[in-house]
Amino acid sequence: MAEVTKEKAAKPQKMADAITASIDPATQEMIARAQKLGVETVFDRAVTMKPCNIGMQGTCCKNCAMGPCRLPLPKAGIEGEDTRKGLCGATANTIAARNFARMVAAGASAHSDHGRSVAEVFLSVARKETEDYKIKDPGKLIAMAPHLGVATTIEKDGEVLDRDLDEIALEVAEKALAEWGKSEGELVYAKRAPQPLYERWKKLGVVPRNIDREIVEIMHRTHMGVDQDYKNLVKQCTRAALADGWGGSMLATDLQDVMFGAPTPLQSEANLGVLKQDHVNIIIHGHEPILSEMIVAAAQSKEMIEYANSKGAKGIQLGGICCTGNEILQRHGVPPAGTFLQQELAIITGACDAMVVDVQCIFQNLANVAKCFHTKLITTHPIARMEQENVLHIEFDEHHAMEDAKRIVKMAIDNFENRGAEVMIPKYKAVQIAGFGVESIEYHLGGTFRGSYYTLNDNIINGRIRGVAGVVGCNNARTKHNEAHIAIVKELIKNDVLVLTTGCNGIACAMEGLLTPETAQVFCGPGLAEVCETVGIPPVLHLGSCVDNSRILLAATEVVKAGGLGNDIQDLPAAGSAPEWMSEKAISIGHYFVTSGVYTVFGYHMPLDGAPVLKDYLYEELEKVYGGMWDCEPDPIKHAHKMIAHIDKKRKALGIDKARERVLMDMADRREMEAK
Numbered sequence: 001m002a003e004v005t006k007e008k009a010a011k012p013q014k015m016a017d018a019i020t021a022s023i024d025p026a027t028q029e030m031i032a033r034a035q036k037l038g039v040e041t042v043f044d045r046a047v048t049m050k051p052c053n054i055g056m057q058g059t060c061c062k063n064c065a066m067g068p069c070r071l072p073l074p075k076a077g078i079e080g081e082d083t084r085k086g087l088c089g090a091t092a093n094t095i096a097a098r099n100f101a102r103m104v105a106a107g108a109s110a111h112s113d114h115g116r117s118v119a120e121v122f123l124s125v126a127r128k129e130t131e132d133y134k135i136k137d138p139g140k141l142i143a144m145a146p147h148l149g150v151a152t153t154i155e156k157d158g159e160v161l162d163r164d165l166d167e168i169a170l171e172v173a174e175k176a177l178a179e180w181g182k183s184e185g186e187l188v189y190a191k192r193a194p195q196p197l198y199e200r201w202k203k204l205g206v207v208p209r210n211i212d213r214e215i216v217e218i219m220h221r222t223h224m225g226v227d228q229d230y231k232n233l234v235k236q237c238t239r240a241a242l243a244d245g246w247g248g249s250m251l252a253t254d255l256q257d258v259m260f261g262a263p264t265p266l267q268s269e270a271n272l273g274v275l276k277q278d279h280v281n282i283i284i285h286g287h288e289p290i291l292s293e294m295i296v297a298a299a300q301s302k303e304m305i306e307y308a309n310s311k312g313a314k315g316i317q318l319g320g321i322c323c324t325g326n327e328i329l330q331r332h333g334v335p336p337a338g339t340f341l342q343q344e345l346a347i348i349t350g351a352c353d354a355m356v357v358d359v360q361c362i363f364q365n366l367a368n369v370a371k372c373f374h375t376k377l378i379t380t381h382p383i384a385r386m387e388q389e390n391v392l393h394i395e396f397d398e399h400h401a402m403e404d405a406k407r408i409v410k411m412a413i414d415n416f417e418n419r420g421a422e423v424m425i426p427k428y429k430a431v432q433i434a435g436f437g438v439e440s441i442e443y444h445l446g447g448t449f450r451g452s453y454y455t456l457n458d459n460i461i462n463g464r465i466r467g468v469a470g471v472v473g474c475n476n477a478r479t480k481h482n483e484a485h486i487a488i489v490k491e492l493i494k495n496d497v498l499v500l501t502t503g504c505n506g507i508a509c510a511m512e513g514l515l516t517p518e519t520a521q522v523f524c525g526p527g528l529a530e531v532c533e534t535v536g537i538p539p540v541l542h543l544g545s546c547v548d549n550s551r552i553l554l555a556a557t558e559v560v561k562a563g564g565l566g567n568d569i570q571d572l573p574a575a576g577s578a579p580e581w582m583s584e585k586a587i588s589i590g591h592y593f594v595t596s597g598v599y600t601v602f603g604y605h606m607p608l609d610g611a612p613v614l615k616d617y618l619y620e621e622l623e624k625v626y627g628g629m630w631d632c633e634p635d636p637i638k639h640a641h642k643m644i645a646h647i648d649k650k651r652k653a654l655g656i657d658k659a660r661e662r663v664l665m666d667m668a669d670r671r672e673m674e675a676k
C-alpha cells in the first residue's frame with residue numbers, strides 16, 4: 001500500500017463503529033482498516049455530520065434569494081390554523097411539495113438521461129456509425145417495435161413478409177428518441193400499462209406528453225411564485241414519474257436488451273471478496289452499461305489478458321459497484337463487489353488497480369480515498385467530472401468505444417505493479433443466481449397452454465405464493481448498511497411473498513446469499529419454498545438495475561394479463577419497498593410505483609414531516625386516486641408486515657384469501673380435518 005500521509009487523509013474527530021455501521025462482515029473489516037490507516041469514509045462522516053433538522057422535515061425553501069425560508073413544525077404541533085409561511089406566503093405544504101417535486105424531477109431526469117444516451121448509441125448502431133455496438137437481441141427488437149408503433153412486417157403482393165431488421169432498427173431508434181421531445185401526442189409506452197390503468201391516467205390528465213417536458217415543467221412550476229397548490233404539484237410529479245418509469249427507464253431497459261442481450265439467469269458471486277490478489281482488479285461503478293459493456297469486452301480480449309499476464313498478473317478481475325454492476329452482472333455474470341456504501345471500501349482493499357466511473361451515485365470522496373492508494377480513478381462521462389487533480393478523465397465515445405475501453409483496461413494493467421505489498425481483500429463473498437427479467441420469469445414460472453404467467457398466477461391464487469413484492473433501492477449512511485434490506489426481504493419470503501429485487505437491494509441480497517434456489521428451504525414459508533423448489537428459482541429474483549424497475553412494471557402487467565387476479569395493477573396482491581433509500585431517483589421510482597397502483601413503503605425517513613397535510617395526501621388520499629399510496633416505516637419487521645397486510649387486503653378483495661388459509665394449515669390441522 002502506498003504510504004498514507006496526514007495531508008492525504010484527514011482524520012475525522014469522531015469515527016464510526018464498524019460493527020454498528022453495517023451487518024456485512026466485509027464492510028465491517030474494511031471500515032476498521034480505513035480507520036486504522038486514517039482514511040475517512042462515509043461511515044465516519046455520517047457520525048460527525050448530522051442532517052439538518054428543517055431540511056429533514058421538507059420545509060426549507062431556497063427557491064429564491066429572499067430565503068432560505070425555514071418552516072419547521074412547532075414542537076407542540078399545530079393547534080388550529082397553520083399560519084406558517086415563507087416571505088412570499090408559501091405554505092409548508094407548498095414548500096414541501098416543491099421540494100418533493102424537485103426530487104422527482106432530478107430522479108426522473110437521471111434515469112431518463114441515461115435512457116437518452118442509450119437511445120443515441122442505438123441510433124448510431126442503426127445508422128451503422130459504430131462498429132463496436134451491435135444488435136445482439138433481434139427478438140427483443142421485434143418485440144418492442146410495435147409498442148413504438150413500428151411495423152415489423154410488410155405486405156407485398158398480398159403476402160405478409162418480415163421487414164428488414166435494419167429498417168426496423170432505424171425507425172425504432174428515431175421513434176424512441178422522439179419520446180424525449182416530441183411536440184405533440186403522448187408517451188407511447190403509457191399504453192403498455194393495463195387498459196384500466198391507462199384509462200385512469202387519461203381521465204386524470206396525467207399521461208406524460210414527452211419525457212423532457214414533464215421534467216422541465218416541474219422546474220417551472222417550482223420556481224418562485226408559480227404553482228402553489230400541493231395537489232397540483234403532486235399531479236405534475238405523477239406525469240414526470242410516469243415519464244420515467246414507463247418512458248425513460250423502460251426505453252433504457254428495452255434498448256439495452258436489444259444491444260446487449262436480454263438477461264437470462266446465470267450464476268455469479270457478490271461482495272468485496274470477489275477481488276483477487278493475483279489479478280488486475282478493475283471496479284466499474286456508475287449506471288450506464290454503454291461504457292461497462294465495452295470494458296467487459298476489452299477485459300475479456302486475448303490481447304488484454306496476455307498483456308496482464310506479461311505484467312505478472314494471472315488475469316483481469318472485473319467487479320461492479322451500484323447499478324452498472326447490476327447491468328454487467330445480469331448480462332455477463334461479472335460479480336458486484338458491493339453496494340453503494342461500499343464504493344470507498346473497494347479502494348481501501350488496496351487491490352483496486354482502477355476504478356472507472358460514469359454517472360450517478362459516485363462519491364466525490366472517492367478521489368480522496370484513491371489518493372491514499374495506488375488506485376487510478378477514471379471519470380469517463382462528459383457530464384460527470386471531478387475537481388480533484390488525481391482524477392483522470394478519459395471521455396468515452398460510442399464511435400471509438402473499444403479503443404477507449406482498451407486504453408482504460410491497459411492503464412489498470414500498467415498500474416498493477418504499483419500495488420503496495422499491504423493488500424487486504426476481505427474473504428467474504430456469496431454465490432448468487434441473477435439475470436431475471438420479464439421473459440425469464442415467463443419461462444420459469446409460465447405455462448405453455450394457459451397464458452404466459454399462468455403458473456405464477458395459479459400459485460398466487462392457490463396461496464402457495466401469498467403475493468409479490470418489489471424491494472429495491474439504495475443504501476443510506478444514516479442507517480445500518482444492509483440491515484433493513486435483508487430483514488425486510490427475509491420477513492417477506494418467510495411469509496411466502498415472492499420478492500423481485502433491483503438496484504442495491506439486489507446486491508445486498510446477493511451478498512447475503514439470498515439469491516440462490518437453496519435459500520428457499522432455509523428462509524421461506526412452506527408455500528413459496530415449494531414453488532421455488534419445483535421450478536428451481538430463488539425466492540428473490542434479481543431483475544437488474546434501477547432503470548430495470550421498468551421490468552417490475554411490465555411483470556406486474558403480465559400478471560394482470562394472465563388473468564384471475566383482477567384487471568389492474570392495483571388489484572394485485574403486491575407491494576413495493578425501498579428499505580434504505582437515499583437518492584432522488586428512489587423518489588421518482590416510488591412515485592411511479594404509487595401512481596401505477598402499488599402500495600409503496602420507504603424505510604428511511606421521508607422529508608414530509610413539516611407538512612402534515614401534504615404527507616396525509618401522499619400517504620392516504622392518493623390511494624383513492626391511483627390505487628397506490630406512499631408509506632414510511634423504519635422498523636424492518638413492521639415495514640414487511642405493512643406490505644403483507646396490504647397483500648392480504650388485496651387477496652381478500654379478490655376472494656382468494658380462503659385458498660391461502662387452506663394452504664397455511666399445518667399437519668396437525670390436516671390430521672384433525674381428516675379425523676372429522
Ligand code: NFS
Nearest residue numbers: 322323473474503504546
Ligand atoms: Ni438506484 Fe442504482 Fe444504488 Fe440507489 Fe444508486 S446505485 S440507480 S440510486 S444507490 S439503488
